[in-house]
Amino acid sequence: MHDKQLTVTDTLSLGFMTFAFFLGAGNLIFPPFAGYQAGDHSYTAMLGFLITAVGLPLAGLIAVAKAKGRVMRMLPATAATLFAAAIYIIIGPAFAAPRTSLVAFEIGARPFLTDVESTLTIFGLVLNEAQLYFTAAFFAVVMLLAAFPGRLMDSVGKVLTPVLLLLLVALALSVVEFIGNPMPAATGDYALHPLSKGIVEGYNTMDTLASLMFGVLIIDLLRQKDIHDTSLQTRYLIWAALIAAAGLAFVYVSLFILGATAGDLAKGTENGGQILTNYVTHQFGYAGTIALSVVVSLACLTTAVGLVSACSDFFSSLLPKLTYRMLVVVLSVICAVVANVGLSQLISISIPVLMMVYPVAIALVLVTFVNNWFRNPRLAHRAALSVALIFGIFDGLKVAAASLQSFDVKSESPVTMALVHFVEGVSPVMSKMPLYDQGMAWLVPTLIVVIGCFFFGKKPAINN
Known part of the structure; x- marks a missing residue:
């Protein structure tokens, strides 16, 4: 019995699905702000960013294919489990999942609120009131969808991904035609060593960590399509990785240039989400802001559901006494609490952790090759x-x-x-x-x- 062969259309679909895996809406916030800070050193910084935000995830997927899905097989079982758990915690309740709600708030809610600075104090902590209510509602929905998964998420994903892709293509093409401002002088570390600063900035996407998990997931999907030959799995996974890498590079380059030439649109902003919203409002008006808000919010929601579900599934297999739905509830509550640190603060807190974990992931990819x-x-x-x-x-x-x-x-x-x-x-x-x-x-x-x-x-x- 011969293994099934994927058609060209199937291979492209697999590539676009892989692209959608990586491009959580949160990834849209880093290139504009990095471009704004890098200024006249943007192209050098962009190269560094692309190395870790595109090149390494591509290498990670290929490494998983080369290792036939067992990329951690050379490590002691305990070390492999701890490393996998660390990755799930980072891309789950610690950073990536809470970040989805904050990006949804910055792009999907903040532009339409008149009072976003009011605060309230809980247990001695001063919290942004609007953000608190939004993140609580966001993860309540995430909890329900993750606890009772059904066809709804698949349907939303099938509709949402093409719409998000069309929006990103329109956005990227508009950046090409955008008569931007001269690139300002680079600031901070971008003025001293833009290449290495761009490399470290690319850690924030967390995609190299995710690639080690996504590669295994894609191999499982190929097996479900009756493709069991490892050479075929490797070939299709590499094609999917190349398609996803091309899409990510296209998006990141355009957003980097947007930030570098945004001028007054970027002044006073604290993160790339605000730059992106200002740009879309400037270029496409109120209707563009609404479209961006709806699509990004839904993309954040589906990403959060996927992350909470994946983490709950992993830890329920690791800790049999905790059921999947129990973990969904616990992780959703943790995500809502962590989210109220604030987007800029959460990014700042995540950087030291990523600085520790990312070298291990990169080394793992290297030694696999x-x-x-x-x-x-x-x-x-x-x-x-x-x-x-x-x-x-x-x-x-x-x-x-x-x-x-x-x-x-x-x-x-x-x-x-x-x-x-x-x-x-x-x-x-x-x-x-x-x-x-x-x-x-x-x-x-x-x-x-x-x-x-x-x-x-x-x-x-x-x-x-």
Whole structure:
């Protein structure tokens, strides 16, 4: 019995589905703001951003295909489970899922509200009232849809994805014709080292982490279509990855240029969602703002349902005493609470965590590609990922210390002071590491370990 072959139309559909997996509406907020900050260094920063926001997710999918869906097979079972759990927490209740409601609020609700600055105090915390009510309602709907999944989400997805794609194409084409302003001078780290800053900014999409999960999901979908031959699965997954990467690059480049040339439309904004809304209102008027609001809000909703469902499914298999629906309720409540940190603040908090975890994901993709060159693949995987994690932790702690000091955190806070003192203590040593000042101290040591494993290490027995 021969495996079924996908038609050209089926392959394109698989590619567009993969593109939709990656392009959560939240990803629309990063390129405009990065372009605005990068200014006259936008093209260099854009290259860095595309490396981590497009190139690495593409490489991640291909790595999953190369590993036949078992990309963590060389790791100890406990380490693999912990790493998978960390990814699900990051793309779920900790950052990505709460972010969907905040993007929906920024683009879908804020433009139509007259009073968005009123606050209320709960347990000593000062919260934005409109945002609180919106996120509570948003995740109440997410909870119901995730707890009782049915054809509704599939129907919405089939209608929504093409509409979102058409909107993005129209938006990108309008940017090409948009007579923008001259690019301003780059600010902050973009003025000093725009390439590496763009690379680190691309971490925010979280797509490299997601690619390790999406690749397995796509292979499962191919199996459901009676495609069991691993070479065919690899071929179709690579085609899907290439189509998705092309779509992501098209969207990101246009949004990057939009931010860089937005001029007055970007002044006073705190995130890319506000820049995008200002631009659409300027170009397409009130009707454009409504269209953007509806489509992005629904896209955020479907993305949130998908994330909560995936996380609930994973943790229910990991913790059998907790049922799927129990976890849906718990995770939805956690997401609603986390969301009220605020979009700009949530992004700032997520950066140190991503600085720690992303190097491990990148190292995993790298060692998967060169696995056949290692004398001892199992040793090489564990050594490279361990080194990437250790140095990534230093990168993350440095950013965390700076973020805590920039927030309204009391200087005498024991946690803050301990972290700041630790970072100050190790900085004289770590500053000698290449790229430490650019947030990538992990890169050179990891590459050295990977290359060293080509030549060193005892070869495992044949039956191992």
